[in-house]
Amino acid sequence: MRVSRSPLLVDRLPVWRARLVLGILLACSLALLGRAFYLQGIKKDFLIGKGEARYERVIEMPATRGRILDRNGDVLAISTPVKSVWAIPEDAKLTPAQARQLATLIDIDTREVTRKLATERDFVYLKRQIAPDVATRIASLKLPGIHFQNEFRRYYPAGEVIAHMLGFTGAEDAGQEGIELALNGQLAGKSGSRRVIKDRRGQIVEDVESIRAPREGQDATLALDAKLQYLAYSQLKQAIADHKAKAGGIVVLDAKSGEVLALANLPTYNPNNRSKLSGAQLRNRAFTDTFEPGSTFKPFTVALALDKGHVRFDTSIQTAPGRLTIGSATISDAHPHGVLSVAQVIQKSSNIGTAKMALNMSYEDMWTLFDQLGFGQPLKLGFPGEAGGRLRPWKRWRPIEQATMSYGHGISVTLIQLARAYQVFARDGDLVPLSLARVDAPPAVGMRVFSAQTAREMRAMLEMAVQPGGTAPKAQVAGYRVAGKTGTANKLEGGAYANKYVASFVGFAPTSDPRLIVAVMIDEPSAGKYYGGEVAAPVFSSVMGSALRALGVPPDDTLKPLQMANVTPAKEEM
Amino acid sequence: MARLNLILLIAVLLSALAVVSSNHRARKLVTEFEREQERMRALEVEWGQLQLEQSTWAAHARVEQIARDKLGMRPPRANQIISIQP
Numbered sequence: 001m002r003v004s005r006s007p008l009l010v011d012r013l014p015v016w017r018a019r020l021v022l023g024i025l026l027a028c029s030l031a032l033l034g035r036a037f038y039l040q041g042i043k044k045d046f047l048i049g050k051g052e053a054r055y056e057r058v059i060e061m062p063a064t065r066g067r068i069l070d071r072n073g074d075v076l077a078i079s080t081p082v083k084s085v086w087a088i089p090e091d092a093k094l095t096p097a098q099a100r101q102l103a104t105l106i107d108i109d110t111r112e113v114t115r116k117l118a119t120e121r122d123f124v125y126l127k128r129q130i131a132p133d134v135a136t137r138i139a140s141l142k143l144p145g146i147h148f149q150n151e152f153r154r155y156y157p158a159g160e161v162i163a164h165m166l167g168f169t170g171a172e173d174a175g176q177e178g179i180e181l182a183l184n185g186q187l188a189g190k191s192g193s194r195r196v197i198k199d200r201r202g203q204i205v206e207d208v209e210s211i212r213a214p215r216e217g218q219d220a221t222l223a224l225d226a227k228l229q230y231l232a233y234s235q236l237k238q239a240i241a242d243h244k245a246k247a248g249g250i251v252v253l254d255a256k257s258g259e260v261l262a263l264a265n266l267p268t269y270n271p272n273n274r275s276k277l278s279g280a281q282l283r284n285r286a287f288t289d290t291f292e293p294g295s296t297f298k299p300f301t302v303a304l305a306l307d308k309g310h311v312r313f314d315t316s317i318q319t320a321p322g323r324l325t326i327g328s329a330t331i332s333d334a335h336p337h338g339v340l341s342v343a344q345v346i347q348k349s350s351n352i353g354t355a356k357m358a359l360n361m362s363y364e365d366m367w368t369l370f371d372q373l374g375f376g377q378p379l380k381l382g383f384p385g386e387a388g389g390r391l392r393p394w395k396r397w398r399p400i401e402q403a404t405m406s407y408g409h410g411i412s413v414t415l416i417q418l419a420r421a422y423q424v425f426a427r428d429g430d431l432v433p434l435s436l437a438r439v440d441a442p443p444a445v446g447m448r449v450f451s452a453q454t455a456r457e458m459r460a461m462l463e464m465a466v467q468p469g470g471t472a473p474k475a476q477v478a479g480y481r482v483a484g485k486t487g488t489a490n491k492l493e494g495g496a497y498a499n500k501y502v503a504s505f506v507g508f509a510p511t512s513d514p515r516l517i518v519a520v521m522i523d524e525p526s527a528g529k530y531y532g533g534e535v536a537a538p539v540f541s542s543v544m545g546s547a548l549r550a551l552g553v554p555p556d557d558t559l560k561p562l563q564m565a566n567v568t569p570a571k572e573e574m
Numbered sequence: 575m576a577r578l579n580l581i582l583l584i585a586v587l588l589s590a591l592a593v594v595s596s597n598h599r600a601r602k603l604v605t606e607f608e609r610e611q612e613r614m615r616a617l618e619v620e621w622g623q624l625q626l627e628q629s630t631w632a633a634h635a636r637v638e639q640i641a642r643d644k645l646g647m648r649p650p651r652a653n654q655i656i657s658i659q660p
Contacts, residue, residue: 064618064622067625074629074632075625075626075628075629076629078622078625078626079622080619080622080623080626081619155626157626157629157630157633158629158633158634159633161634161635199601203605203608204604204605204608205601205604205605206600206601206604207604226634227634230634230635230638234635234638478652478655479652479655479657546649554657555657
């Protein structure tokens with residue numbers, strides 16, 4: 001076929017048509033070039049970013065919560081990683097067999113699993129905090145819609161023994177009670193994140209940048225001594241069982257440094273398993289519960305009288321006939337005594353003798369003393385719910401109140417306040433602040449309350465109280481000279497004194513150079529005995545004896561067998 | 575002139591290859607570093623668990639029970655203690 005013969009091609013085409021086509025082609029290629037230049041040159045950064053986003057990952061860098069250690073470095077609380085199982089109910093279409101398998105592995109009821117997966121929500125926790133190896137086994141089942149989340153779980157190896165002191169953390173790893181709350185800022189870590197490039201095998205090949213550096217939680221070293229804590233706890237527990245008491249508390253302080261060496265309360269709980277907790281178990285009684293201290297308060301009044309020069313240790317005071325009427329009220333002694341010296345007032349624990357000394361003093365002086373000793377205000381150690389106790393302003397006191405307050409009624413204190421106030425006798429008349437954390441350089445001198453002379457005289461009187469003829473011979477410790485004071489207070493119920501008691505004992509040893517202060521409080525002993533000297537003093541004795549030996553404090557008394565008449569053999573057991 | 579250009583071309587090529595290989599080596603090192611860090615974390619976790627285990631075994635309540643029941647130990651009586659002066 002010959003195309004040129006076609007009649008259509010006989011005419012020459014106009015030149016403009018060829019130019020037009022050429023022009024269009026040129027314009028198209030210019031547009032392409034322009035676009036290429038725009039993408040490569042001007043919009044470059046944006047596109048590079050987009051590209052990197054395909055292989056860049058932001059990864060979490062978890063931070064561990066700090067450990068809690070005792071003064072010797074024993075671990076009291078530690079976090080270890082665990083996994084939590086969660087599900088997207090819409091994606092988790094499990095066969096009954098799969099659901100059963102999952103339920104067995106996470107140790108909950110199969111029906112519970114199906115119920116949780118049937119909800120309308122987008123996210124549901126199936127089980128929190130399971131061991132990592134269980135999580136691996138669940139992951140190997142390759143169930144749809146089931147996911148894991150890394151978390152930390154806090155363990156307390158000592159369990160119930162140190163429960164109140166340490167407190168615990170919530171599921172989000174934040175402190176909720178005790179030290180965990182008080183020192184949360186130090187203990188808590190802060191997780192960080194960073195941007196990395198991963199290759200196709202999921203390995204990190206390049207560290208691009210750190211977005212937020214993680215901050216690991218700091219360890220906290222407490223003043224607490226785990227060994228002393230165990231001694232204190234087990235002795236208190238034994239005493240509470242023996243005397244069928246409702247509750248109790250014990251505090252052991254270092255008299256030199258103000259460190260809290262042990263602190264136990266009963267009833268207690270196991271911080272590792274808090275599923276069935278009652279309010280009574282949670283109460284950190286030594287800090288939050290106030291009680292009328294009773295006779296353990298007398299030494300403060302007597303020391304003030306000595307310090308002000310109103311009396312000498314051998315001044316005679318008439319306490320017969322064992323009753324004293326002030327205004328319309330009458331106070332009395334449990335056992336009537338005759339003429340007592342000031343030292344004997346402490347030894348025999350005479351209410352009348354103490355009240356007579358108090359009535360010669362001004363309200364303001366007594367109030368100032370109690371205030372200086374730290375009563376009426378919380379210690380502010382950072383514990384939740386620390387109580388301050390009741391100390392009414394002196395301007396509103398009445399004579400009867402002054403008299404009862406002198407022997408510890410009409411005023412309320414916490415056990416830790418009471419133990420701390422006894423520093424003025426155990427030290428040479430001064431007070432140092434308490435510390436929950438270990439103190440490496442103890443303060444040499446604290447706030448002076450009494451003269452050193454007064455403190456020495458009081459130590460001698462308090463030593464008489466634990467000797468034969470005193471109220472608490474059962475507080476004696478073989479090999480060491482001890483000093484202390486009993487307290488037996490009627491409990492107030494609805495404004496009236498009920499037939500329930502709080503037995504207490506506060507003391508220190510060795511008297512020649514006091515090292516430890518131990519305060520014991522037993523609430524509502526109901527097995528017959530209720531005097532502080534019968535109920536609380538034996539606990540003091542066994543804890544003090546074991547603690548002094550454990551700390552290697554040299555004995556300051558000749559080791560003679562104690563008078564067995566006064567001492568039950570059980571005392572020499574741990 | 576042509577010779578100089580050829581030498582420069584070869585130098586550029588070599589340098590480009592060197593960049594590629596050093597980049598590759600850097601990535602390998604990063605991977606290795608990450609692996610070691612992962613191992614460090616795992617060891618830290620294990621250490622924590624061992625500390626936990628140690629303090630569980632060494633719990634005072636358990637030690638006391640074993641000393642009393644299994645070993646028949648008891649605290650010395652007052653007259654059995656002899657104090658020696660250093």
